[in-house]
Amino acid sequence: MTARTELFVDSGELRLWTEQVGDPSDPAVLLVMGTAAPGIGWPDELVNVLVAGGHRVIRYDHRDTGRSTCVDFLAHPYTLADLAADATAVLDGHGVSAAHVVGASLGGAIGQWLAAHRPDRVRSLTAMMTGPMGHSPGPAWARAMAGQAPDPSDLPPPSARFLAHLAHRAGLSPGTRDEHVAANVETWRVLNGDALPFDEPAARRFVEASFDRTDDPASALNHDLAGRHMTDDRLAPLSSITAPTLVVHGTEDPLRPLAHGRALAGEIPRSRFRAIPGMGHSLFSPGIPRQLGEVIREHLAWYSSCRS
Template identity: 35%
Template sequence: MERHVAAGDIRLCTTTTGDPADPTVLLVMGLGLSYDWWREDFCDALAGRGLHVVRFDNRDVGRSTHLTGPGISPWGFLTRRARPVYTLGDMADDAAAVIDAHGGTAHVVGASLGAMVAQEVAIRHPGRTLSLTSIMGRPGDGRTGKVSWRRVPDFLRPPAADPVEDMVRSFRRIGSVSRTAEDDEDVRTTMRRAAGREATVPHDGQGGGRQLAACVAERDRTADLRALTMPALVVHGDADTVIRPSGGRATAAAVPGAELLELPGMGHDLARATWPAVIDGIARTVGRSSRTRA
């Protein structure tokens, strides 16, 4: 069942899986994607490890509040210059409000842009963050985790006539070498479900552009990551061309005691073949939290 949580003027659509008495894991999704992209099977597997899973739509996607204002132009993307309507820090404060509404503390897990938001949650709200798992992320230093030039056209292409099959093709380009027909069908199912949910709220169709502007305008978090004290896991694929593996390595090097899990053949996706390693890693990191054990 969905529940809306207020974060100032923003209303965030949330849903949960598992027993609320178990340790809470907050999942933060990436650029322009609703909570549906944390697949239900994935969440069920985490719940099976004794975890209470909370998903939510970031601002500007799904059934959360959609804002107005410009996103980012192609030139702004190419030159890495943006005037965002909001920042990754604002998105992290949204996530903190979700944590407050679900017990006050959580193990925070983010993927892609969600990894950068998760890092900001840990930095800005350390008392709420029991552990940090950063998947396909980077520290924002401007040097590591840059997009491969051959992936730049993916960010600049106009909308496709068939967005569902276009997304299947996109994940085939950027995804893991282990992607299967089942992964393709996951994309089709999730795209249709996400589109149906988003169609129920007013929006201008530019939310992804505003999130991208926030990502392009990210700050260097390296120094603040060095001050973190909670357990941390960094997951990255060695075949990622959207946020190259140097981003994961730099993140792990910055966070004291962080575990780096670099998966062979993993691209910029969560193909089903990667789930066992990722889920094991999240559960292992939760177990490292002294506050959870206490």
């Protein structure tokens, strides 16, 4: 039976929930979730593939999600650098000097920040469903929402369907648990895209568990504010990253089209790029968690072979 250990760690005044799966003597993989998503967003199926490959896996709830501390953002605003500091606090709490960092969406930007500013903590980097951390998507979004043609010199905006969904959600004010769950399941449906089946039961279980395990579900929206805040540290050249890097992106990502992943891979020296046919911006399609687990495991095996 695979060993599982829950541990709360401190990051400054915050308390973060973490879970370690696997043999504590194995090399560590740190899974960093995306915007507004707690650590349980990493499916057990993906985790189990990595553990079977000889790694211990650490996943955690970001601040403002799950069982971790919720923050008054107006009184105590935070940035991507603060979220990266939480990630290093998680490693410290588990006694890990350096880990293989795997980040999805906002977690991919956090991984880039660590690889650029704290290279001693990053053995390898896998960045999924993300783009360069120094790129601001705001102008492309504004042009798209104003009905203007995309700027050919900029990375593309989200799909029209996703932007229409956001506009629709902005007019809703879900107050009950059922309303919150229904709205968020629909968001994941749109993020999944239409090329691959959408595992609605899995998405619903995740949304319900995310709602039930936090004291303030609305706090997760603070991640959008932090993610959009472009600070000078985010402009660090990605060409400085020395960690072996794999960039993974879905060909049907409606939030960050494929060009975002290609742009990121183009900025990191000697990085490898892997496009996943049909994948959108979610892990809620049957078979995708296992497939991603195997892709990451192959990257870690390649890293080990290069080090031997």
